[in-house]
Amino acid sequence: MTTKDWVTSQAGNTEFDSAFLTDPFELLDVPLKALQPNSTTLTIEGPPVGSISPVFNLGVHPAGSNLIFASSDSVFFYVHTDVVLQQSPSAFQSLLLGLLVHEPPKTIVKIPEPSNVLDIILRVLYGIPGGDNPPLFDTFVAAIDKMPVYGINPKDHIVPSSPSYTYLLAFASRFPLELYALAAHYEIHDLAVSTSSYLLSHSLASIDDETAQRIGPIYLKRLLCLHISRFDALKRILLDPPHPHPPTKECDFTQQKALARAWTLVSAYLACDARPDLSSSSIELAFNSLYEQTTCSLCLETLTTRLQDVTTRWACVNRTI
Structure with missing residues (x-):
């Protein structure tokens, strides 16, 4: 299978800027061979052809990249295993275990997520702000829900000093229950505390079973106790x-x-x-x-x-x- 064949089969729409390293119509066939049948890892003998993430591109690491992640819609993300594993030792462990990496990168790891989700996961991991076109709240939540699948604990990276924490907290007034449920589910305590004040106007009786289960008994009890304590305080005052x-x-x-x-x-x-x-x-x-x-x-x-x-x-x- 050639690079051209693989990119053609994976082609799709993307929100990212197209940055073709080589004209795809004049591309010479570059050998592309899977390490194993139906493998998620590919080895190439030349640069990949396709859309490249405007953030995770060739210049994202001063020392260069040694690995490429390919999203399900064929957007390439240049990363470095040392940086990824320094941020989270278990990140993408099942995909990187025993993997031989090269500089310049010759290995592509296919990640079965759309580019907007993979971009958020890597931004959270690297601590990079959202940029000029920040993602929608639902997309950000979907990306966070995918992080444990790849061995990344959201609690370790969404902290008050991080761009992702600031970005999420900006949605507290619009999506207080959804944000509180997210913070509670992953035990992001500071975010849950900051969001809880926006739920004072929310009727707890209207919380559906699915949301209550996502919040969990501990943080649901804390929210209930907050409401009750304020009622009691008002009566005393x-x-x-x-x-x-x-x-x-x-x-x-x-x-x-x-x-x-x-x-x-x-x-x-x-x-x-x-x-x-x-x-x-x-x-x-x-x-x-x-x-x-x-x-x-x-x-x-x-x-x-x-x-x-x-x-x-x-x-x-x-x-x-």
């Missing part, structure tokens, strides 16, 4: 009415009890109807009616002081797991 002031001719204890009862009614309404993401402005709005009912300046002062205390304490309640 709202419990006490405004502190009574010394009685005056215009406002005695009986009149002040009316304010306390009104506070209790509003607090009960908030506690029953509140969500874990209740805002301070919503709390203030709920108590506005008490200002309309109160004429005593001292009562208004104690009401304002108490309401400020409530909003301050509520803002300090933990928003993450």
Whole structure:
């Protein structure tokens, strides 16, 4: 089988820039022989022909590359085994075990993944940012789910200092449940913590069985405890009415009890109807009616002081797991 024959059989659409090392229509047949029948590894005697990754190209390694990964849609990725194994000693182990590599690269390892998925896997492994055309969230998740197949633990590479962590966290407001499930599934704790605050507005009862299973019992419990703890904290914060002031001719204890009862009614309404993401402005709005009912300046002062205390304490309640 020749290089030309193999590339023709593997040809397909790609999102990558085409970078032909040789004109495919004027290509001289280059011997291309599989190491074993139906092998995923090929040895070539000349440069491969096809689309080359714009990031993982001939110049990606200062010392040169000694191996080529070929995606299922015939995009070539130049890598170096020393760099790959330094980042993850078990990366692509089943494919690289006992493999003879050369400089310049003469060995192509076929990876049964599309180029956009393989590109993400290698970017995460190398710690390279997403570039000008970052992948879609679903594609990134699909690539991360493939990493364990090739002996790569996402937890080891998606860390707060990595480009992949920053990229994923940017999706927290749009896909909070999906991102939390991803982080929980691979025990990427920092990412799960940062994402959990975006789930305060999410009804936990709406989580389907598949997502709950992906999250797992530990992180599902942590999310549930976060919601419950905020509900409990809100009830505690709202419990006490405004502190009574010394009685005056215009406002005695009986009149002040009316304010306390009104506070209790509003607090009960908030506690029953509140969500874990209740805002301070919503709390203030709920108590506005008490200002309309109160004429005593001292009562208004104690009401304002108490309401400020409530909003301050509520803002300090933990928003993450």
